[in-house]
Amino acid sequence: MKRRQLLRVAAVGVPAAALGGITATSYAGSRPTASSDEPPSCAPDTGRVIQWGANAPAIPADALSGVTAISTGGSANAYNLTLKNGRVSIWGHFLLQDPTEQRLSRVPVAATKDVTAIAAAGNHCLALRDGGVITWGGSHDRTEVNRVPEELKSGVTAIAGGVGGGPVCLALKNGGVINWAGDAPVPIEARSGVVAISTGQHCLALREDGSVITWVRSGLIDPAPPSLLTVPAEAKSGVTAISAGGGFSLALKDGGVIAWGDNKYGQIEVPYEAQTDVVSISAGTYASMALTAGGKIVVWAYNAYGQMDIPAEAQCGVSAIDCQYVCLALA
Incomplete structure (x- = not known):
């Protein structure tokens, strides 16, 4: 049975779970007052990691300030990556045996x-240092x-990782x-003129002309649905950011x-709150996430x-977002 619900907007200070629905929205500015629907200005960013989700691991003290980048693993056995002062940290639910x-x-x-x-x-x-790719993990040492x-x-300017039957x-x-x-x-067409990448x-x-290219890993989605491989006309020019999710x-x-x-x-049923003033997007395994210039997480x-x-x-003060099974925000 499809897990579809009604539209919701999460009010300030009210848990979204208590409201039910297909969309949750939260101001990322200071809390609105009773006399205004607009959040007032917010304090400067501190680099604090915020997370939510049913299987969210405990946030280490080192991730409560000074973090500059976040990435969450695409698995229900959740783990997260953070970058602080050029150093990578990883934390989550690890079975060390x-x-x-x-x-x-x-x-x-x-x-x-x-x-x-x-x-x-x-x-x-994955990590990027001095233009070189660093990797770790896997089922054995030589994957x-x-x-x-x-x-x-050397010379690498961006990295992207995804999962689904194996790493991409x-x-x-x-x-x-x-x-x-x-x-x-x-x-x-993706071997030249590309400015950003994403994979799920x-x-x-x-591409530098604002057009989006999509392709699938052989056998990963078999057959690949036309709805996934057919880039809509509006995404063939003027696009400034991309995010690949679970199909x-x-x-x-x-x-x-x-x-x-x-x-x-309902992943592709974009709510009104995400149709204007959005500055960042994240396509998760089953959910979609956006951050607006006005400070709302949707x-x-x-x-x-x-x-x-x-x-x-x-x-x-949210400045970055990432969402898979667990969602992260950087404030």
Whole structure:
């Protein structure tokens, strides 16, 4: 049975779970007063990580200030990556008697200094340092993910990781997308002129002309639904950000969210709150998330893991978002 509910807007100080519905909205500015519907100005960012979800792990003290980047793993056995002062930290629900999770929980020395970007990829993690890709995790020491090709040891400007039957890892170098994990051949049009990448159960690339390209890993989604591979006309120009989720895609254009692909839970039914003034997007496994310039976090579609239960702490100074089974905000 489809887990579909009615529209909701999470009021300040009221748990979203108490309201029910398909959309949760929270101000990320200071709490509104009774005399105004608009939140007043907020204090400067402190780099504090906020998270929510049914299986959310405890936040370590080190993640309560000074964090500059966040990434959450795409698995119900939740783990999170944070970047602070160039150092990567990982925390979550690890079964350390499991060799795979032991490898995942140990951040390599190379990722403890001068790192500029992070990405979770299922049972693997990615980091970017001095233009070179660093990886760790996996079911054994010599996985395809951990065998980083020579061409990705310098000059890389972006990384992206996803999962679905196995890891999917992308890198961006000299405007071209490179895949080195799994069978996800990069189409010709994504081998040059690309400015951003994203991957979940499928891959997205954003070209410098504002058009979106999408492709799937062979056998991962078989057959790939036309609704996923057919980029809508409005996403063929003017797009400024992309996010690949669990069989659906989000794109940002002129402050509004464009969505296509799987709609089993209403993931691509963009609510009014996410159609204007949006500055950031995150496509999760089953839920969609957006952050507006006015300081509102909007989550819609699926709430089985509490993705829509936006906490009161996420009502001030949010600057970054990421959502899978667990949702993260950086304030």
